Amino acid sequence: MVASSIQTLPKDRPLVYRHVLWTRITHWVWAISLFFLLLSGLQIFNAHPALYIGDQSGFGFDNEVLSMTAENTDTGPKGYTRILGHSFDTSGLLGLSQASGEPAARGFPAWATIPSYQDLATGRVIHFFFAWILAVTLALWLIGSVLNGHLSRDLAPRVADVRNLQRDVADHARLRFHHQRDYNTLQKFAYAGVLFIVFPLIVASGLAMSPTMDTVLPWLPELLGGRQTARTIHFLMMLLLVGFFLIHIIMIFAAGPLNELRSIITGWYRVDHPSGDEDQPARRA
Amino acid sequence: MSRLLLSRRGFLAATAPAAGLLLSGCDVLDDLQPDGEFRDVLAGANNLTYRVQRWLSGRDSLAQEFTESDIRQPQRPNGVTAPDDDYYQGLLQGDFAAWRLEVAGLIEKPLSFSLEQLRAMPSRTQITRHDCVEGWSCIAKWTGVPLALVLDEARVKPQARYVVFHCLDTIEHAPFGDLKYYGSIDLIDARHPQTILAYGVNGGPLPVENGAPLRVRVERQLGYKMPKYLSRIELVDSLSMIGLGRGGYWEDRGYDWFGGI
Numbered sequence: 001m002v003a004s005s006i007q008t009l010p011k012d013r014p015l016v017y018r019h020v021l022w023t024r025i026t027h028w029v030w031a032i033s034l035f036f037l038l039l040s041g042l043q044i045f046n047a048h049p050a051l052y053i054g055d056q057s058g059f060g061f062d063n064e065v066l067s068m069t070a071e072n073t074d075t076g077p078k079g080y081t082r083i084l085g086h087s088f089d090t091s092g093l094l095g096l097s098q099a100s101g102e103p104a105a106r107g108f109p110a111w112a113t114i115p116s117y118q119d120l121a122t123g124r125v126i127h128f129f130f131a132w133i134l135a136v137t138l139a140l141w142l143i144g145s146v147l148n149g150h151l152s153r154d155l156a157p158r159v160a161d162v163r164n165l166q167r168d169v170a171d172h173a174r175l176r177f178h179h180q181r182d183y184n185t186l187q188k189f190a191y192a193g194v195l196f197i198v199f200p201l202i203v204a205s206g207l208a209m210s211p212t213m214d215t216v217l218p219w220l221p222e223l224l225g226g227r228q229t230a231r232t233i234h235f236l237m238m239l240l241l242v243g244f245f246l247i248h249i250i251m252i253f254a255a256g257p258l259n260e261l262r263s264i265i266t267g268w269y270r271v272d273h274p275s276g277d278e279d280q281p282a283r284r285a
Numbered sequence: 286m287s288r289l290l291l292s293r294r295g296f297l298a299a300t301a302p303a304a305g306l307l308l309s310g311c312d313v314l315d316d317l318q319p320d321g322e323f324r325d326v327l328a329g330a331n332n333l334t335y336r337v338q339r340w341l342s343g344r345d346s347l348a349q350e351f352t353e354s355d356i357r358q359p360q361r362p363n364g365v366t367a368p369d370d371d372y373y374q375g376l377l378q379g380d381f382a383a384w385r386l387e388v389a390g391l392i393e394k395p396l397s398f399s400l401e402q403l404r405a406m407p408s409r410t411q412i413t414r415h416d417c418v419e420g421w422s423c424i425a426k427w428t429g430v431p432l433a434l435v436l437d438e439a440r441v442k443p444q445a446r447y448v449v450f451h452c453l454d455t456i457e458h459a460p461f462g463d464l465k466y467y468g469s470i471d472l473i474d475a476r477h478p479q480t481i482l483a484y485g486v487n488g489g490p491l492p493v494e495n496g497a498p499l500r501v502r503v504e505r506q507l508g509y510k511m512p513k514y515l516s517r518i519e520l521v522d523s524l525s526m527i528g529l530g531r532g533g534y535w536e537d538r539g540y541d542w543f544g545g546i
């Protein structure tokens with residue numbers, strides 16, 4: 001099972017042109033941007049490692065959904081993570097972790113933040129720089145993908161995809177992959193979900209945290225359930241993106257990392273069947 | 286812990302074309318000090334944010350105002366909450382009877398207000414959400430004099446571009462002497478209808494932890510742009526002579542001058 005999961009296709013299988021330059025560039029711009037956005041975002045989160053529901057943060061009342069704290073106990077300092085009222089000892093990882101050789105009270109640990117030490121000002125500079133890059137390239141990509149047909153041809157799930165869902169889930173679970181030009185059903189759902197639900201929500205909830213943007217779009221924080229709910233949504237979308245990233249990487253390794261990487265760097269992808277896809281010109285290597 | 290780090294690095298080495306930059310991990314960016322060149326490039330995005338948000342919001346877009354039922358807790362204090370300065374303690378003991386707000390700089394008519402005089406001026410009361418740069422929010426009711434009224438009375442000279450707030454509280458005991466809090470906003474925010482010099486919160490006088498006797502409210506920006514313990518307002522044409530030249534205590538320590546996001 002494991003051995004068969006690392007697949008390499010014989011050289012005589014055809015190469016098809018799977019990703020146009022536009023798709024490959026935006027993929028890597030987003031990959032780099034999200035890397036910096038994540039680590040600078042965790043830095044910003046650490047300035048107040050707690051999340052709430054509503055317009056404001058409950059100090060005199062309880063509307064907290066998550067918090068990371070450090071406490072002194074009889075057995076030394078401990079880090080705690082509280083999720084919806086349930087407390088977990090997360091010493092060493094969340095709430096309390098080593099920073100410059102000393103245990104320090106901090107939400108996420110030093111290895112997960114940029115800069116590694118507590119520096120909200122620098123975290124904000126990095127975060128907003130890459131937020132602009134992500135938002136602008138996302139908008140350009142959206143316009144381009146509608147115009148060049150990438151969206152309707154490759155990403156939008158079709159009736160056949162929905163019908164095929166059960167089989168595709170079973171195939172993925174068995175790490176049995178079909179190498180073809182088109183994205184499979186789960187790929188379409190995952191990519192469309194990130195591009196049309198997670199990205200727009202993480203941008204919108206980010207904007208809803210800006211006091212000036214809230215004067216321009218007063219309905220935005222309202223729609224998202226208040227500024228602090230928007231901050232919580234921003235965090236949840238981050239978690240979804242991290243989850244997407246992990247599965248994405250696992251799938252790449254399982255489906256054949258060299259072939260997958262070649263297709264997102266050069267555009268060319270080796271497919272299972274000598275004929276390739278019916279509607280795509282195939283090129284023999 | 287180290288295993289996770291390795292796997293992330295392993296991934297980057299395998300995939301990202303920019304792996305060379307990223308490989309060295311998070312420590313490589315630890316040198317992003319406020320005056321670094323690379324930092325300045327990244328911080329250029331803040332100028333873009335400032336311009337775009339100013340263009341979108343215009344002069345008079347209003348911050349959301351809430352209702353009495355949204356006031357569910359005392360205003361959360363932050364920064365200096367109990368100035369230990371002798372001068373401030375003396376003013377506090379005299380119930381701020383000896384306190385004055387000086388208005389100076391690029392104006393036709395230098396002014397000095399007692400707390401009584403400010404309270405006698407037309408006032409504005411607003412229930413707004415205070416957003417801290419750290420991420421938390423708190424809703425409170427603020428009462429005070431619109432800053433625009435004070436500026437009108439002082440008759441601002443045409444070359445003035447910024448309002449600088451000088452404060453009574455020592456934020457840092459520096460080797461060359463005590464450093465008192467300072468900050469600045471532009472005249473667009475200074476004349477914004479919700480920008481008030483607040484002497485009251487939630488129906489009572491401003492408590493010490495929230496900036497007694499007077500603080501400014503700049504409702505379209507974050508909390509660090511709203512200095513407490515005001516003593517002097519100065520109109521200037523440039524921020525270069527204020528502190529280290531970036532327009533405020535926190536700005537001189539790497540925070541953006543525009544706190545709209």
